[in-house]
Amino acid sequence: MTRLNELLGMLHIACDDTRILQGVSDDSRKVKKDWLFVCRKGITHDGAAYIDDALRKGAVVLCDKKRKWRKNGQKVEATSHQEKEQVYACEDVEAIAQALIELYFGDLCKHLCVIGVSGTSGKTSVACIITHILRKQQKKTFRIGTHEIDDNQHIQAIPNTTPDSFTLANLLKEAIQQGFTHIVMEVSSHAIDQNRICFMSYDAIVYTNITQDHLDYHFTRTHYMYTKFKLRRYLKKDGFIIINKDFPYLMKLQHLSDAKLITIGFDAAHFTIEDMHLSEQGAIFTINGYSFVIPLLGKMNVYNTTEAIALCHMLNITYEQLIASCQDLPYVSGRMELMKGKKHTVLLDYAHTPDAVEKLMEFARSICQGKLYIIVGCGGERDRSKRKLMADAACKYSDMAIFTSDNPRHESLSTILLDMCKTTYQNYEVVENRYFAIKYTIKIAKESDIIVIAGKGNEKTQDVEGRMYPFDDADCVRKRFAKEELFWK
Template sequence: MELQTILNNVDYKILQGDVHVTIESVAYHSGLIQQDSLFICLEGTKRDGHDYIAQAVMKGAVAIIIQKQVGLEFVPKDMTVIQVENTRNVLPVIASQFYSHPSQSFRLVGVTGTSGKTSVSHLISSILQHSGRKVGTVGTLGDRINNTEMNAYRTTPTTPETVDLQASFAAMRDQSVTDVIMEVSSLGLKNKRVLECQFDVGIFTNLSEDHLEDQGAFDDYKESKLSLFPMCPYSILNADDPYISEFIAATNGCYETYGINNKEADLVATHIKDNENGVTFQLTHKEFQNEVYVPIKGAFTVSNTLAAISCSLHLGLEIDDIVEALKHVRRPDGRLQTIHSPEGFTVMVDHANTPEKLEKVLLNLSPIKKGNVFVVFGCGGERDRGKRAVMGEIASRWSDYVIITSDNPRSEDPSRIVAEVEEGMKAPGDYEIIEDREEAIHRALRMAEPRDIILIAGRGNEDFQEVDGSKVVFNDFDVVEKFMNQHTSPIKEG
């Protein structure tokens, strides 16, 4: 695409070169620059893209966009240099234009809130897929089309940087996706990553002061969340939240509310029954009443399900079809399934069971690390023994403390497995061995302090542990949830 076309709707000044050059890719990070790239210099909190202009030249970029005065003596005279007032503000416009405005090709739902984003997104996606739609999801669990993970580049854990986001949207459009559900973080909103997204629905789950490390003042955090709703022609809001009136005021006037405690909401859940198989409740709406069953335990499931029902109705599904679909919902697949403790630490359950997967997960945690990172993991029995020490070394290198435990030992001696993992550990004082997996998880939960992250890796959403030829009921997420319910106030998941 020609640079002049990409710069439509952008105020800019040409410092040298011209805009009649062909752009093959847009890069905002020096590591992404390719031949014939457009390199956009962003000022970050730790790095300044203007310091990487020389790299851009060497790697073959044909045009550079800057926002401040820099020396251009090492830039070839025929290379195009454009100046704008603020590169971060124009990045969404450029990215959307380069990928031909992909969010116009499907229905886009944005989900924001302190917790519940992942769960609500998963529930909506499951309902829509059950109805036969092709659904894209963007968020903590990665970028997916239906249940297939996309090979998408990411530098942020929840809402991708705007160029990466538009690239994923374009891939979804090219595969005829009908609906996309996206988790929208406060930082994603604050940093304008979703500025050029054409939303159809915005969902608000809840708001608390649990995660202010990156934004500081609560009012700034709240304002970031509120900024989603003027972009949405239709909004779905949690009437139980104390800030509901402010979110209603932020909408365009077209909205629906849901709640458990607020009986004035448009969708209300009553007669809630939580048992070992899931949760049931009575759904009341001005147009119908239904009994709803969801095979996912936890009181938080009810509120999240109400949001998902409201959204699915707005997207054209019938209530009977939605209720039937909910009976078949499964918990997310265990990829960075996140639980936020009231004490201020975070637990993530992930299926990472190979060196490559474990290292990728730990590297993805680096940008959001505020305290210590704990890893609880083991290796399966009767499988590749060569990876055990390698995974021990990776866990030791990229975390602050490791608890080596059992995974699925099968008929192999658990002691031998953990001993082989231990061979890869680099720092003797920074790990311990607890063969019993439940005890190991409990140990990490007791050790964690505010701002820490606990990664429980290897099993994801597996519901059984294979021990000595038998299958024993065991789910990492359930162990964490049970512990927190017994030792702390109710948890939030999402």
């Protein structure tokens, strides 16, 4: 139990309120009576608009001095403790956020095995494979990933890959209370740069890859890469890092860290992949002489599975146990997901970078007996420089690329598509409406053809002009398959 005056006193904030705090959050929607609402500046707001909401719920507020909010329609300035309003002010909330979390929640990671997965692509797949293996070994595992958290009973939606620090702290606290022993979480470059993981410490870190992405935020690939590499600073004393030796740029990490580095790859790695065979049914390969059969598709999933195997073996899971656990790996929705209709084959994937699109198309081409189509778009208000590169990768391996919408946000869809049409190839068409693009491609494709739908994966919405419209690629495919079934009957 933590009393408000004791907590604020340790932060050198005068307070004589002895109430016992029931929780701490920087989200006014989550606070209740006797909670502490930490008013922070967000990306799209200054936090002050939510002070009144927190006060009405009976919460206490901590904010910056001279932070103004509206009370009864009038602006109020928090220059000191407001006795009636229960508002406490300090010089800089952001500067004390980490200390506040550590003082209230304690060392959340001390008694947990915490695994961080980072990279441009493959994070969700690796995190899900690790979680599957650990649960097969009766390890109570809690997963935090792209747009969802998974406690093995329910999957709850979250808005981003890595939650903000207070949400993350509350999630770990709840996990500990529920008896979880392992945390598997995806860590984005935004989370590292914005200090969302300030209080975290990891037993192991897995790097999938680092290619071009988020240059609208990081501006250069160098800044993006070294932001990812900063995750090493959150490793526990005896922790280790797993990297893919086949990606030379990841090997730069060995000069920056004195932590134990474990490598995977096809040539002279700690976990060496050999004798790989890929098919529509999955993959067969060996690691250090042990044969693995997995139902997941493509070379990237061989890499993803090998990284998960390496990590779990380092956690004392035997090869025999790993072989058995990998035989029934579940596919991750929207990640190399094969959908079969009566006459059509569709490959659905989250690929939204040039490198990911290229690797996706290389695999699709390797199993395609007829023509290969791809439906692809680029997100609005994001890195414009990758649009032509994605279009090039799509056209290079396909017989026909269909350029369409993919979360244009507040940007003009025409501008996005014009950037994609700068590709050096000519084998493309433009269909602005994504549903009609799917409908059109399924209509023209033949039985031996493959249709790749890239970019959105398992997303359930389309972001247009700030509004989230329901949209699900897989659902669109199922509806078209149903129509085609009727036609073929």
